[in-house]
Amino acid sequence: MLSDEEKEEINAAAAAYPVRQAAAIDALRxxxxxxxxxxxxAIAGVSEFLKMPAAELDGVASFYxxxxxxxxxxxxxxxxxxxxxxxxxxxxxxxxxxxxxxxETGQTTADGRFTLLPSVCLGACDRAPVMMIDxxxxxxxDGENIDKxxxxxx
Amino acid sequence: METPxxxxxxxxxxxxxxxxxxxxxxxxxxxxxxxxxxxxxxxGAVKDANLKGRGGAGFDAGQKWSLVxxxxxxxxxxxxxxxxxEMEPGSFKDRLLMEGDPHQLIEGAILAxxxxxxxxxxxxxxxxxxxxxxLLKQAIAGAYRSGFLGRNVLGSGYSLELNLHISGGRYMCGxxxxxxxxxxxxxxxxxxxxxxxxxxxxWGKPTVVNNVETICNIPHxxxxxxxxxxxxxxxxxxxxxxxxxxxxxRSPGAWELPMGTTLREILEEHAGGMQAGYRLRxxxxxxxxxxxLTPAHLDVKMDFGSVExxxxxxxxxxxxxxxxxxxxxGMVLNLERFFARESCGWCTPCWGGLQFVAQLLTxxxxxxxxxxxxxxxxxxxxxxxxxxxxCALAPGAAEPxxxxxxxxxxxxxxxxxxxxxxxRDA
Ligand SMILES: Cc1cc2nc3c(=O)[nH]c(=O)nc-3n(C[C@H](O)[C@H](O)[C@H](O)COP(=O)(O)O)c2cc1C
Ligand code: SF4
Ligand code: FES
Numbered sequence: 001m002l003s004d005e006e007k008e009e010i011n012a013a014a015a016a017y018p019v020r021q022a023a024a025i026d027a028l029r030x031x032x033x034x035x036x037x038x039x040x041x042a043i044a045g046v047s048e049f050l051k052m053p054a055a056e057l058d059g060v061a062s063f064y065x066x067x068x069x070x071x072x073x074x075x076x077x078x079x080x081x082x083x084x085x086x087x088x089x090x091x092x093x094x095x096x097x098x099x100x101x102x103x104e105t106g107q108t109t110a111d112g113r114f115t116l117l118p119s120v121c122l123g124a125c126d127r128a129p130v131m132m133i134d135x136x137x138x139x140x141x142d143g144e145n146i147d148k149x150x151x152x153x154x
Numbered sequence: 155m156e157t158p159x160x161x162x163x164x165x166x167x168x169x170x171x172x173x174x175x176x177x178x179x180x181x182x183x184x185x186x187x188x189x190x191x192x193x194x195x196x197x198g199a200v201k202d203a204n205l206k207g208r209g210g211a212g213f214d215a216g217q218k219w220s221l222v223x224x225x226x227x228x229x230x231x232x233x234x235x236x237x238x239x240e241m242e243p244g245s246f247k248d249r250l251l252m253e254g255d256p257h258q259l260i261e262g263a264i265l266a267x268x269x270x271x272x273x274x275x276x277x278x279x280x281x282x283x284x285x286x287x288x289l290l291k292q293a294i295a296g297a298y299r300s301g302f303l304g305r306n307v308l309g310s311g312y313s314l315e316l317n318l319h320i321s322g323g324r325y326m327c328g329x330x331x332x333x334x335x336x337x338x339x340x341x342x343x344x345x346x347x348x349x350x351x352x353x354x355x356x357w358g359k360p361t362v363v364n365n366v367e368t369i370c371n372i373p374h375x376x377x378x379x380x381x382x383x384x385x386x387x388x389x390x391x392x393x394x395x396x397x398x399x400x401x402x403x404r405s406p407g408a409w410e411l412p413m414g415t416t417l418r419e420i421l422e423e424h425a426g427g428m429q430a431g432y433r434l435r436x437x438x439x440x441x442x443x444x445x446x447l448t449p450a451h452l453d454v455k456m457d458f459g460s461v462e463x464x465x466x467x468x469x470x471x472x473x474x475x476x477x478x479x480x481x482x483x484g485m486v487l488n489l490e491r492f493f494a495r496e497s498c499g500w501c502t503p504c505w506g507g508l509q510f511v512a513q514l515l516t517x518x519x520x521x522x523x524x525x526x527x528x529x530x531x532x533x534x535x536x537x538x539x540x541x542x543x544x545c546a547l548a549p550g551a552a553e554p555x556x557x558x559x560x561x562x563x564x565x566x567x568x569x570x571x572x573x574x575x576x577x578r579d580a
Binding site for chain 1: 231240241242243244245246248249276280281282283284285315317319320321322323324325336337338339340341342357398399400401402406407408438442472474475476477480484485488489492495496498
């Protein structure tokens with residue numbers, strides 16, 4: 001179920017639209033920001049709160065790449081694997097990240113610290129290869145600087 | 155050379171706040187339009203300016219607006235949507251405009267909304283643009299405080315609500331009817347057209363969707379006139395254009411240049427030519443879903459008409475450069491995997507076709523291809539071409555594929571003959 005704070009935030013988001021269901025994606029993100037991901041009981045809570053069928057909301061949640069229906073680590077890493085980064089050897093970057101963290105893409109480290117995900121173009125192709133960790137963009141990743149960057153995320 | 159879109163943008167520094175923006179002439183176009191121009195006059199000026207939509211398809215902006223029902227009988231509320239999704243691989247121009255001068259976008263949105271008499275507007279922004287999100291939120295709040303948004307803007311009697319919608323993340327959200335579904339809180343599948351959004355868009359009401367760069371041009375057209383705007387260009391299509399380059403060039407980046415600047419000038423003068431040890435093999439002129447061009451095309455003028463004549467599309471105008479030390483088959487595989495992953499699954503030729511394309515290319519790249527795969531890929535590209543699918547994702551996916559099979563055929567055949575990728579061990 002939803003907390004009062006979540007409900008309040010969702011109501012604020014819903015004010016932008018003439019129809020309550022339109023706040024579905026905002027609501028899922030509000031839940032995710034607080035809980036890290038969107039568990040089944042949150043789908044039930046949001047669907048009831050926005051008066052839309054739970055199955056439809058689940059369909060919406062699973063459609064979007066940035067709504068997580070499974071638990072993720074404390075920090076989510078998005079490594080761009082689109083074309084400009086590929087031309088700048090992003091496959092090596094992804095391999096290296098995978099090696100350092102000891103996980104394949106799509107997985108979370110055993111200590112729950114990082115989830116490693118591939119991402120579509122992050123719109124910073126002139127500074128390729130790039131990745132995001134949580135809300136931070138990291139650019140011009142030459143392989144040397146990765147350890148230092150990861151250290152910043154506890 | 156005039157660069158109206160980037161005049162306020164200072165690399166590495168914070169964008170102008172509302173006071174500084176106004177000191178530089180900002181929001182003067184809103185004052186002018188709301189006090190002295192009828193909505194139809196604003197649309198008329200944009201039409202005369204010959205502003206082609208900068209989202210990739212190049213549809214005439216003024217003409218799009220003129221399809222919106224006007225007057226007392228029009229369905230209300232009407233909506234304006236600013237497409238700030240920018241998920242086309244290789245594109246990063248809208249990021250520059252939003253991070254560099256957020257008020258320019260807000261001002262343009264107010265003017266566009268006024269021209270079609272929209273009651274509400276949304277900026278649809280991809281989540282990953284965190285910096286832009288913060289700046290836009292702040293800019294919107296500032297515009298409300300100064301009376302440029304909200305009820306009775308500047309005492310004109312015109313009212314407008316503007317909200318920022320942050321995407322859940324999917325390439326299909328950038329397609330305009332998919333975007334309407336996304337804003338309504340649904341999956342971003344496209345809608346069949348007609349009806350067009352101008353007649354029946356958000357919640358069935360008249361809606362215009364325009365790209366960020368398109369909208370950023372509007373204040374300058376209103377301030378300086380259509381003739382001035384057309385004069386910025388080197389060709390018949392009005393204005394400047396934010397071009398960009400990525401890949402193995404010396405100075406990747408984005409630059410505001412006259413519309414119609416040649417590929418050669420963009421790549422050699424602005425991007426600084428190729429990095430030492432790399433040669434130009436080919437390029438995608440405007441994002442992942444445009445046809446390859448080759449070094450023989452360097453004198454092509456980068457406007458919508460000229461690039462189309464050359465066999466490709468201007469798209470987003472951000473050039474992706476293929477160098478001689480990267481495998482063309484690998485590059486096409488990367489592109490098609492993207493399209494396969496992002497296909498929404500609504501139509502079979504797209505969903506199934508792209509899975510198959512990616513599978514065949516994976517085989518060829520791994521040295522397990524057969525010569526007949528090339529013909530098969532050509533047929534699949536034909537199946538993805540316009541007319542077979544609901545939206546332009548599939549045709550977009552076909553463009554780099556079909557053109558690569560034409561220009562880099564030897565490379566495909568070599569992979570198959572030698573049973574390996576010649577670039578892999580190099
Ligand atoms: C799959 C797909 C993705 C698209 N993504 C974008 C995008 O991210 N930004 C954009 O402005 N247009 C995008 N478009 C084009 C839009 O559908 C639409 O043509 C455009 O926003 C109209 O704006 P304009 O007339 O100002 O160019 C996309 C189209 C397709 C088919
Ligand atoms: S062409 Fe592809 S992305 Fe577009 S509607 Fe059909 S399946 Fe979806
Ligand atoms: S391709 Fe990686 S940021 Fe655009």
